Amino acid sequence: xxxxxxxxxxxxxxxxxxxxxxxxxxxxxxxxCHEKKLPHRACPKCGEYKGRQVLExxxxxx
Amino acid sequence: MRHRNAGFKLGRNTSHRRAxxxxxxxxxIVEDRVETTVAKAKAVRPHVEKMITLGKKGDLHSRRQAxxxxxxxxxxxxxxxxxxPRYGDRQGGYLRIVRTGFQKGDGAEKAFIELLGxxxxxxxxxxxxxxxKAKKRExxxxxxxxxxxxxxxxxxx
Ligand SMILES: [Zn+2]
Numbered sequence: 001x002x003x004x005x006x007x008x009x010x011x012x013x014x015x016x017x018x019x020x021x022x023x024x025x026x027x028x029x030x031x032x033c034h035e036k037k038l039p040h041r042a043c044p045k046c047g048e049y050k051g052r053q054v055l056e057x058x059x060x061x062x
Numbered sequence: 063m064r065h066r067n068a069g070f071k072l073g074r075n076t077s078h079r080r081a082x083x084x085x086x087x088x089x090x091i092v093e094d095r096v097e098t099t100v101a102k103a104k105a106v107r108p109h110v111e112k113m114i115t116l117g118k119k120g121d122l123h124s125r126r127q128a129x130x131x132x133x134x135x136x137x138x139x140x141x142x143x144x145x146x147p148r149y150g151d152r153q154g155g156y157l158r159i160v161r162t163g164f165q166k167g168d169g170a171e172k173a174f175i176e177l178l179g180x181x182x183x184x185x186x187x188x189x190x191x192x193x194x195k196a197k198k199r200e201x202x203x204x205x206x207x208x209x210x211x212x213x214x215x216x217x218x219x
Contacts, residue, residue: 041162041163042160042162044163049160054160
């Protein structure tokens with residue numbers, strides 16, 4: 001069976017992992033309640049989308 | 063390449079998928095709005111539009127075609143008498159899909175799909191539901207208060 005000939009240095013590992021990272025989610029602001037929300041989706045906080053109430057939202061959360 | 067791979071399979075075999083889509087189309091026509099996953103909403107859209115095209119034609123043959131696809135007769139009547147007349151001068155694009163969040167359990171993205179021009183009925187429906195909910199809550203609070211009073215009385219005696 002083929003096996004590695006040389007030990008990997010920590011530097012080599014770190015170099016490989018230099019491209020492993022997460023990017024932040026792109027967020028937009030709700031025009032009604034100014035909460036951050038995912039773009040192209042109804043606002044989970046106030047239930048509005050494109051100027052219309054589309055979801056039922058608990059009063060306490062408003 | 064995804065050439066010639068149009069359409070949605072939804073992880074089901076042909077008969078299961080056909081039954082699911084027929085049920086969804088029937089529900090959308092009867093209820094004006096249905097909450098489902100984004101994939102299913104996108105998959106039913108063309109089927110609903112085809113039904114509305116039949117409804118706009120309005121002759122006996124198209125009525126029979128609709129009857130053979132939709133699950134209930136009431137859905138066909140509603141399609142021909144209330145849904146299709148809304149779209150007299152519109153050529154397609156009868157539905158709206160709005161993403162609403164993510165499902166608990168498998169994290170699937172949820173959306174609702176609704177018929178254009180049904181906003182008024184939907185808003186009324188929501189208001190009615192809210193009123194019923196408020197009434198139920200009031201009654202429950204009353205009952206709780208009475209129970210509390212009774213308990214207090216017993217302790218005093
Ligand atoms: Zn909002």
